Structure formats: C-alpha cells, structure tokens
Amino acid sequence: MPLPDTLPLIGITWADALFMLLGGVAVAGALGVVLGRDIIRNGLLLILTLGAIAGIYVMLGAAILAGAQVLVYIGAISVLILFAIMLTQSKAAPAKLNFQTQAVPAALISALLALIFAVTLGGGGWNATVFDGTPPPEGTRGAADALFGPYLLAFEVASVLLLAAVIGGIYLASLPRAGQIGAEEEEERR
C-alpha cells in the first residue's frame, strides 16, 4: 500500500517529518550531552546525536558521508572518548558538580549566539535551489571528483595530519620510557 504524500492528520510531508525527527533527536541528544550529569551517559548520548546527524546526511543525499560518519565518528572517536572517560574517572571526582560557576552567563551568551545564527542563517539570501522533498542523492562520483580534483592536496595533507596526531598522541599518552624523567616515579607507583 503506497503511503500518502503527507503524514495523516497533520499534513506534514514525510521528508519534513523525518527532518524534524532527526533534527529533534540531534538537538535533544546534544542538549543531553551538555546538560547531563553522568559523563558515561553523556558519551552514549553523543553517539546518538552523531547517529541522528548521519541520518540528516542521508536525507541530504550524502549516504557515503553518513557511512564515514558511522565508521569514523561512532566507530572510532566516540569509542576513544568512552575509553578516555573510563581512564580518567577517578573515585574522587565529584559527579554532581558538573558545571562551572559561570554556567548562567554561558547559557545567556550561547542563547544569544543561537539567536544570531537563527536570524542571519535562516534569513535567506543564499543562491540555493529549492527541492520538492529532499535533495537528490549525490552519487559517490561527484564526491570522488571533488576529492581527487581540487581537494586532492587537502586530502593528502589530511593523512599527514592524522599521522602527526597519532605519533604525538602516542608519545603523550604513553607512560615514560625507562631512562626518561618520571620513569622511576612511575615504577614506584606500580
């Protein structure tokens, strides 16, 4: 049975409904990340938010990017973050005091920023196409053309960047090697 063009009763198109759903999940998830008290739950909510954003990519016709989002972000970065949370969660850390004393001014400024963005970005004036429904799916072809065309250099350099980050990250996060300052201290601790 074909679905009706719009949602029954309220007359919203499926695309709009999907956008509102995914956007709502993303916003709610993000709010959960920044407001929630339990940091492990924050990490899990981050994964939810990133998932919703991947859904929006699919709506925008960028399925390939959604895949990358799931692989890199949810699969790697978020897991890394969860690991770091476990590693640094000492017993002494007070779980309740999650916020700065300046949380209220921070909220006001963020609200002001949100208002500025909403007014200026939502105000139109972009040379944008309007689609009926959602934008058509972008083939991997177009993305590949861009990535191996004008952005080839940036793409190659991004790999250098990752290499640099991994080398430095390993150095910083590793325990001192024998002979380095702090090594004996580390021995004692163990």
Place this chain on the structure above:
Amino acid sequence: MSLITALIRAASESGEPAAVLPEYAPLLLLLPLGGFLLTAAIGRRLGKLAHIVPLLAIVATWALSMSLAVPALLGDLGEAGASRELFTWIASGDLTFSMGIHVDALTGALLLVVTTVGALVHLYSVGYMSHDPGYWRFFAYLNLFMFSMLLLVLASNLLVVFAAWELVGLSSYLLIGFWYTKREPGLAAKKAFITNRVGDVGFALGLMGLVAVFGTLDIPTVLAGVAAGELTGTAATVIALLIFCGAVGKSAQFPLHVWLPDAMEGPTPVSALIHAATMVNAGVYLVARMSPLFAASPEAMLVVAAIGIFTAIFAASIAFTQTDIKRVLAFSTLSQLGYMFAALGVGAWVPAIFHLITHGFFKGLLFLGSGSVIHAVDGEQEMPKMGGLAKKIPITYATMLIGTIAIAGLPPLAGFWSKDEILGEAFKFGYTWVWLVGLVVAGATAFYMFRLMGLTFWGKSRIREDVHPHESPWTMTLPLILLAIPSIGIGVLLGFPVADGIIVHGLEPIFHTANEMLGHEHAKWQLFGIDGILMLASVTVASIGTAIGVRLFRSDNGDRIRAITARLQPLYVGSKGRWFFDDLNDLIFVRLGGRVAHAAWWFDRRIVDGAVNGVGALTSSGGRGLRQIQTGRVQNYALGIALGLAAMAIAYLVIGS
C-alpha cells in the same frame, strides 16, 4: 671678507666647491664604528693599552672631519653643501629610505665641536679612567657614542637621524651607567633613557606626520616641500612641536630636563662629552636643521622661545645653591641650552649655532676641569669640602678660569661673542622679554660660575687632612690646555667682525629659507647705534655678575665676606649705600635667592620629577589591573572568546548594513 677668513681660506687646500663629498667621507662613520667593534672584540685582552685603537680612530676622524668642516664653514662646499649616497636602506613601493651623508655649514659647525671635544675627551680618559677595571669597555662605549653622534649629524634622511638619535640615547645609557655596580649610576642611566624615550615618542610621531604629508623623510625634499608652502597652519605647528618634543628630551629642556643633573653620576669625561659638547646639542641641531618647518609656524617658534628662555632662567636659579661641582655645571648646561633654544625660537638661527660651538668648547673645558679637580681631591665632589686649590693645581685652575670667563660672557673670550649676538638679535626681532630675561640669566651665569671658582679654588682649604691635592697627569691637563685655546679664541675667529664673521657667512645660506619665511632681514651691524648699546648692556650685566661673585666668594666663610665688604666699602659706595649693598646682598643672594632657588629645586624634584615618575607608576598600576582578567581558568577565557564573538557579530551586522 675679513682678513682672518682670507688667511684660513688660503690655508685650506680645497678651493673648488664640490657637490659630491670625497670618497673618504664615509670613513667618518666607519672609523669610530671600527674602533668600537675592534675594542669590543679584543679590548679586554689589551688591558691598559685598550685605548690605542679607539684613540687613534677618533684622532683620525677628527682630522678627516676638519678637512670637511673647515671648507663647509667657509662656504667652499657650496650653499647647499655636499652629499654622498651610500646605499639604499629600504626600498619598496612608495617608501624609499636611502642612507646618505650630507655636509654643509651646519654639519660643519657640529663636526667641529663634536670631533674636537670628542678627541680630547678620549685623550683625557686615558688618564682619568686609568685605574678603572672597565678601561677597555669605556673606550668601546666612547667610540660607539661618537659613531652614533656623527651619524646623527651627517645623515641626510630623517629616519636615519632618528635611528642615530636612538643609538645616541643607547650609548649614553651605557656611559652614564658605566659604574653599574653602584646603585645611583644605574638609576640615572635608566632615567636618562626613559626620559629621552618620552621625547622620542613625540619625535617619532612628528616624523610620521612628515611621512603622511610628504611621503618621504629625505631632509632636502621635506624642507623644499615646506618652503614651497605644502605644510602650513595647524598641521605645521603640530608636526613642528612634535619634533621639538624630541629636541626637548635630548637637549634636556624643561620639563624633560630631569635626567641631566642625575646623569652626572657617570664618569666625568662622559659628562664633558655627552652633557656639554655633543648629545645635548643634538636637539639644537635638529631644530636648526628643520628651521623652515619651524619658520612655517609662528606658534611653534613661540613655544620654542618660551621653553628655551624659561629653562635658561629656571636652571640658572637652581645653579645658585648647588654645592656639587658637577651639578652646578649640569644646571649651567641646561641654562645655556635654554639660551640656544630661545635664540632658535626668536629666529636667531646663526647665533644659536654659534653659541652651540663656543659653549661646546668652554663647557667641555669646564667639565674636564672639574674632573681634574675631583681627581685631585680624591673623588670629592662637594665644593664646601674644597677651597684654596688654585696653587695646588695651577694648570687646572688657569684653564678653568678661562672657561669661567668665557661662559660669563666677558669679552673677548668665546662666550661673549655668541651670547651677545643672541641677546642682540632677540632684541632687534622684537622679543624684548627674551632679551630681558636673557640679560638676567647672563648676569646670574657670571655670578654662579665665579661662586664655583671661589668655593673651589680660592680662600682657605677645607679639604680633608689625609688628602693631598696633586695636579693631574699630562693626558688630562693637555686636553684642558687644548680646549682653553678655542675657549679664548673661537669667538673672535668665527664671530668677528660682529654680524660679518665666518660663522655668519657660512651659516646664513642654510637659514636663508627660514629667514625669508619669517621676513627677517639683517641690517648692517652698527657699533655706534643700537647694536653697540646692546653689547654694552650685556657686557655690563656680565661684569656686575662677575663682580658680585668674585667679591662674595673670594673667601669662604661668612665672617670674612662681611669683613672684606666692610673694609672695601668706602671704595664703592657711601655709608647709606653700604647698608643698602650689604642688606641687598643678604636679601637677594642669601635669603630671597636661597628661597627662590630652593623653591625651584623643590618644584623640580617634587612636581616635574614626580610627574615623570608618576606616569611610570600609573602605567604599572594599569597593567596590574589588566592582569586580573588572567584568572588561569580555561572557561573564563572561553567565555571571553564567546563574548567577543557575539560582540563582533553584532558590530559587523551594524557596520555592514
């Protein structure tokens, strides 16, 4: 042309005017620079022989500079002088700065003083500094200073002048603070540097103004532009006054004079070189060099004249009560520099430079002489602990007496000629108030200088028992004798006949533009006319000052002063007059004079000095307040960033719409 001019011209080899300086001209800069570098590199190893390279370098520089300065002063280099392009310093787009040197009569006048006194100070230092562990360092600094000063005088681009200006400040900082192990010299050096820096800000801003108007800092181009009327009105006044700020700092004029008396903490040769003959003259030179710019603004000229004459009387009144021999000379220098600025301000350009020359020689002599005195009494600088030194150190005494007569303005010694021309022109250009105050200062100068001589050399000895005064070695007395010669003769040589001497012929073309802009014309000088009367007035005032000074300080204690005046009274005045004379003396010089001098001293220490220190304190406390925003917490910082972002977005939305 006078006979003397003809004789000198015959003696000088270069007859033809040359538009291009000879190829050896850059050596004027390279010799002292080389001397500095060499001494800095190997001086320590040379030990007591460290003076050889710097001394030879400066003597050679002196010889070279004479070969340029003499023809320049005689007008043999042509009215515009001669130049030599060295290299282009910065060249890009609209901004080009070339490094060139330029010699004309004005440069020649400065070269004459700077290199002569410079060379003699080097020689003097061989003896004076011989026991100092930093012997080699001292000579290295001296050469560095000479290099900077010569660069300042020779440069044909104001940016280079500014660079040299700062370098001079730096090397004087090193020299004043030479005895850095003691606390006071260090503080004095810092104060000199920072006070100068205040003036330099004005100078820099003035240069920026010139760049904005003319797009270049090439001196001939700028001056030609001013002469063509491209800079007038308020803009000219502002720029001229900003540049004058630099001159005020470097030449220690009120209110930036505070550094100079303190700078006496440096070794005495340094005082002679920097604080009498060279660096303090840089401000006078700058104003004279930029004379068309000042002539373009009557307001600026007035300010220059007022500050100059105020400094002259203000410093003279302080010199009355000083007991430190070098400080008296320091205030005297302030006063004489004030004279020069007053002259510049009234448009008496040539007499100002003339006085710069004569003052350079006799003040250099006086400072070196005071160094010889201090040397003789084992480092004592307080005059009340001297006295009766005339017989013990006769060469020093004789030469200092010559210097004193010269500065007092008694004919025919050097100071008379230049001082008289300043006063005469001030009067003739209609600045009666400058003339009047100047006259008072002339009398006061004679008085306090003979007071210095009296307290130091005459009367009974008040020197500590264990000190045995002795004459200084020849390396110190020779420079004194060599400086005494120009102190006697340079005035006649350059200034006679009055208003028609070498100095006038040489310098007049330089200030031609400025004089034309001011509408100054020089009538023929008449001995039996207004000029003669003015000359008589200044001689009379100087004589009165001298007479009072000699009379009061021929001896050293109060009883004897009264006794002598009592014995001599029938010779001068009647009985009523005696009462009048005694009491007036008492009233003016002891009570009132003391009060005024003390008040001036207090004003200087508390208010002016306090203001200078206060600026420093204010900026520091401002900094401490600003430091509070650094809380050490990331989120406070981030909140600052977010606030900045929001503010900027709103600002752009407003500006852009």
Place this chain on the structure above:
Amino acid sequence: MSMIAGHLEPYLVLSGLLFSIGSFGFLARRNAISMLMSVEIMLNAVNIAVVAFGAFVPALAGQGIAFAMLIIAVAAAEATVGLAIIIAIYRNRKTPLVDEYDTMRQ
C-alpha cells in the same frame, strides 16, 4: 510540497543551533572530556552546514561531501591529540576537572 526539508535554511538553522549548544557545553562544563565532546558537537554542526551547502548550492555540488570528509579527518586528529593531552594531565593532576588547572595566573 515539502515546506522544510527541501529548503537550505532549516538545515543551516539546525546547524547554528547545534553549534550554540556545543559552545554552551564548552563554556559551562568542568570536565575536560565533556568540553572535548562539546567541540565535537560543534564540528558536527558545521558539517551539517557543509553538506547542506553541497546539496543546495549548485556551484558547490559534489564539494560538500569532500569537504565534510576532510573535516571529519581533522576532527579525528584533534580528538586523538586532545585525549592524549587530557590523559597526560590526568596522570599529573589526578583530576579531569579543568577549573582546577589554574596554577598559572598573574
């Protein structure tokens, strides 16, 4: 007729909203890892705008996905370095709370 999903603006507003939420988290949270997560939300918010521009602005067709991928790579590099630094300071200080890192202030 779609009123929202077929227009560029709603995506941009969503992007701006998420960006602001992320910046609030960064400003208000005490835990360094929470702050890092907030930055990740901000970067993802930007990515929504990137992909939306790629989809809606004809001149940028195809470029959006490429740009967004590069941003993901940068985010990954930043996260790696950041977590390493946080682990290093945790070893020294035994606390992940950033407002306790205030030794230096003058």
Place this chain on the structure above:
Amino acid sequence: MNDLLTIAPLLSVGLTAVAVLLSDAITPNRKYAPISVALAGLGITAWILLQQSGGVVTALNGAYVGGPFVAYLGLLGAAIVAITLLISPDHLFARGYPSAEFAATLLFALCGTILLAAAADLVTLFIALELMVIPGYLLAGFAKRDPLSTEGAVKYFLLGSFSSAILLFGIVLLWGATGTASLTEIAMSLTSLTTGVPPAVAVALALITTGSAFKIAAVPFHYWTPDAYQGSPTPITGYLSVGPKIGAFVLLIKLFLIALLPLADVWIPVMVILAAATMTLGNLVALTQGNVKRMLAYSSIAHTGYLMVGIVAAGAGEASGIAGILFYGAAYALMNLGAFAFLAVIQGRPGATVQLSDLAGLGRKHPQIALLAALFLLSLTGIPPTAGFFAKAYVILSAVQAGGLAAVLAIVAVLNAAIAAFYYLRVIVYLFMRDPAETDVQVATSPLLRAGLLIAAAGTILLGLLPGGLIEAVVQALAS
C-alpha cells in the same frame, strides 16, 4: 610529475619527518641522530625553496600556488625550525625527553606553514592551519610529566579547538555564501556586492575574525598565550611564540587581504580596535610581570599588535603593509627565538624558573650570554641598528602612508613602543647593573645551542644594518 616537482618543498619536509622517525627506530640510543637528519632535511628543503623563488608555479588543479611568496615563508619557517632544533637539545635531553618525536612534530608543523603559504582555497587553507597548530598542542605538552606543561597544553588545546570550530564555521558560511572555495573567486564575488553586506556574510566575517584573532593571540582572544607559553619547555615556547604566530598571520593575509579585501571597510575598524587593545594590553601587563618567561609571553602579544598594524595598512590599500608584515615576521622570529634561547640557557638544570631577580648580575658572571640577551631585548624594544627598529619603523610608516584609521593605529603603536622600553630595559638593568643573585644560575651551553644563539644574533644585527636585501626579497615575494 610536474605537480610533484611543484609541491617538492612539502614532500621534502614530510619525508624528512618520516626519515627522522625511521632514524630513531634504527638507532634508538643516538639522541642527536634525529636532530641531524632533520637539519639535513631542512637544508634540502631550503635548497628546493630557493629553486622555486623565481616565478609562480601551480599544481594539483590550482590548489597549490608556489613561488617567491611560498619560498620566502618556507625559508623563514625552515629557519625557525632549524634554530629551534639547535637550541632545544640541551634543555630537552637534560630532562630526558625524546628527540625524534620532537623533531618530527616540528617538521609536520612546518609542512602546515608551507602549505598555508601555498594554499589558494579555503579548504586547503583550513587543513594547512590545522596541520600547523595541532603539532603545537603536542609540543606545548611535550614535558608530559611536568604539571605546568600539561596544564598549558590542555588550555591551548581546548581553546584552540574551540576557536578552530569557530573559524571553520565562518569559513564554511563564507564558502556557502559565495559558492566557491577559491580565495580570489570569493573576492570577486564579494566585489559584486552592491547593497551592503548580507547578514550571513557579516556573521561569517565575525566568526572568521574571532577564529583568526585567536590564532594570532590578539586581545581579547589572547588568554591562552601566557599560560601555554609559561608552561611549555622554554625552547618550545620560543618556537610557539614565533612559528604558529607567523603562520597565523599568513592565514590573515590570505583571508583578509585576498578573500575578504572587498569588505576591508567593514573589518578595518574592528581590526584597528583589536590591534590597539592587543599592543596596549600586552605591554601594560608585561610591565607587571616578575617571571621573565611570562613577561616575554605578554611582550609577544604586544608584537602581535604591531604586526596587525601591517594588516590594517594593507587593508587600507597600502601595498607596503604586507611587506611590513613579512619583514617584521622575520625580524620578530629571530629576536624572539633568541630571547627564549637565552632563557633556555639560564634554565640549564631542571626545575629552574627564571624570575627577574635570578638574572641579577649575570652580565658580570657570563658577559657573553648577557650581551646576546641584551641584543635581543634591544631589538624587541626597537632600538637601532637592530632588526626590531626597522621592522617597527616599516610597519608603522606603511600605516601612516595608508592614512585614516591606519594612521591613528600607527600613533597608538608609537606610544606603545615607548611603554615597551620600560620592561625590556628592566631586564637589561638586572643583567648588568645589579649585584649577582644568591641563587647560582648555571650556564652551560653546548655547541649546538651556541650556534643557534649566534645565528639568531647575527640575523638580528644583519637585518638591522642591511634590511634592504630582505625587503627586496619580500617585495619580490609579493609581486607574485
């Protein structure tokens, strides 16, 4: 193949970084091997850059534009990294830090700097920027057992990634609003604006200004600087205060003086306020610092302000403004690296801090080191004949030529230069005019460190005495 030749400087630096890591893997116990390999690689890179200084070459679909501009900045960056490599070993080895990771991280950052200079579009520019700054975070925390170093690093990283996100959002909005990533095409698109600045572009401009003001440490986005600089190992502080800063100014040149130049009237007032605040706050707070390292950190904020004068002048249409920035950059790099190298010498043994009082009387005990320090400080003050004087004069005079608000800023700069004399001079007074401190300051210099100090000193003097040559090179770099 031609493309590879064109991007050869980039490849050379990148391969050197890999070679450094390999050399360490092969001979793990030879501490100086990675340093030597890195210096050799830098030499090769410098040679390649000199080959490319003739004319403009492009590669990879126009994403990389090589030529004199890249050659100048590449050589400057290579010189900064080389001097850092020379002055660091004494300090790092005494504390047991590895040299391979250190050298490689510096080289990765140099890759970013060169790419920044060569980038012609927003995307490459952003990636290049990240490649330059992320190694900086790592370097700040390089002393990973030192609480101060890691604290500085965590602040630098958190604020840095926050500001990167802000900058990125701005770049993306600009990209979306103009429909192109190419810097020159953006400028063309913005030139055609007739009725004011669209709100979205204004917001993009605000985001970009904030982000890039953070990267150059302009007030009020400077807070990270003192903490990150104070905490880092001193030679690394030297690098952080010049390398990423000069790179960030390249970013500003690309964004504000190429892409956003049509909007100069809009951003100049904001930039003028930022610049005036930056130099004033930097100088005033530096006055109150007793810790010499922190004083130099604030002084480097002040120098950011002077550099921004060049941006404003160039934005107002005075071409010599960019030349001023590039010349100032070189002068600043040499004198500031020199000053930090001096501090590194003083901190010979681990745990030594440098308070002003620690320097007392150093001129008597170690005259040569103290003289070099005085040279760098005088240059930072702007006293001739050092490089600092001409750098400042050049930037300020170009702003005067530009006129208007730029000239007002020039006046502020002159006033600030006078304030700066107070705190630099205070250090010199302590060095030469105070009695030696009780605390024994150990001064030990290896040949490497001495070479680094001497190169910086020679450069500081040479650029001051004969700035003409370098300025010609700069002008040539700009002609491209």
